[in-house]
Amino acid sequence: MNIAHQIQAATPLVPPPLVAPVYRLDRTFEQNASDGPAFTGPYPDVPVTPMKDFLGHRVASRIGVAASLLVNERWFELYSRLGFDLLTYKTIRSRARLAHPLPNWLYLNESTVAAGGPAALLQAIDQIPSAAFAATAAGSIGMPSSAPEVWRRDIRRCRTHLRPGQIMIVSVVGTADPDTTEQDIIADFSALAGEARDAGAHAVELNLSCPNVGQRESEVYRDTELAVRIGAAARAAAGPLPLLVKIGPIEERDRMAELLQRLAGLVDGVVMINAPSRLIVDTSGTPAFGRNRERAGMMGGAVFDIALKCVRTAVEIVRRDSLNLDVLAVGGVCSAERISAFANAGAYAVLTASACAWDPYLAIRAKHHDPML
Secondary structure, three states: OOHHHHHHHOOOOOOOOOOOOOOOOOOOHHHHHHHOOOOOOOOOOOOOOOOEEEOOEEEOOOEEEOOOOOOOHHHHHHHHHOOOOEEEEEEEOOOOEOOOOOOOEEEEOHHHHHHOOOOOEEEEOOOOOOOHHHOEEEEOOOOOEOOHHHHHHHHHHHHOOOOOOOEEEEEEOOOOOOOOOHHHHHHHHHHHHHHHHHHOOOEEEEEOOOOOOOOHHHHHHHOHHHHHHHHHHHHHHHOOOOEEEEEOOOOOHHHHHHHHHHHEOOEOEEEEOOOOEEEEEOOOOOEOOOOOOOEEEEEEOOHHHHHHHHHHHHHHHHHHOOOOOEEEEEOOOOOHHHHHHHHHOOOOEEEEOOHHHHOOOHHHHHHHHOOOO
16 A cells, blocks of 8 residues: 555545645745745644653654744744644754745656666656655755844744644754855854754754755765864753754765764754755756756655665664664655654654645644554
8 A cells, every 4th residue: 555545544534635735836935935834724633642752851742844844933833733743943044045046846757766876867857746745856945044133033933833742943054155164164053053042942953964055064964073063062052952963864884873973972863864965857868956956855755765774774873882862863754654664763753844745734644643653
């Protein structure tokens, strides 16, 4: 039984995924932020579930939204109301940054995805597939941010929308220019961690990976020394708040072990994985997102297998080495069954991103499926 059929067969009181996403694919990131989610309900009851611990906070579930859709108060309020309990405010910078122009979100030919590895050319398609919530797509948005004077006010307003058993994670990233030094990047991450704390975050995420940003901040997680220096500086700035780092896929077990070993004691958890970077072309072989945007982040369906492998490896390393570190899973999370699969692999929490644009009822569905998630 495929995922679409599983959802149709389960929890009849929960609406199925939407026929159009709440994030409008034909509008820019800035337009989506300004317009708010394209959602008109209904709002089913959120199941009452036993409280759990999340890094010292009591939460109704360890199910949440990764740094993706929660770009401002209106988006935050929707997913809070629909039962996502770990709510990550989209990555903020110390200066305003616009998103890439359209297109930002394209679906992929699944046969090219299945046949290709990290170096393969993946082919974009012109239409939105059926069961798009479970399909594989590519995203080229960049890491946009509103100005600090905007997000400071907005984060405080978002906190007022939290319901009992919910927390707010704020994702931050340092900004690199051609003449930026490593110390500048470290200082930027550190300052933002302190800003997120002051604005009301319950936890801070250091985004050390973005698959479609050309600057040096996009691959920090592959530089262990720099990642550790950022972690240490941010720890001092965040104080007692839980501190997370978000990373991309690491194929080499020894390299992952070194990163986790060095980060343990500085941060509390690792969010994995950010969208894997891939070369995306159209049917004629031309870069699908345009010149200088040849690479984009693969997201959705097929990312699940890559993410699950990374999570299993990380959990094994953490347990083997008795590291004081939790592993939060993200990647291809489009069903309650996939949430359970990550949990069974040892993930401490599970976050969704692109799929919940199509299925904002996913947390409610998962809580019906297993109240202990």
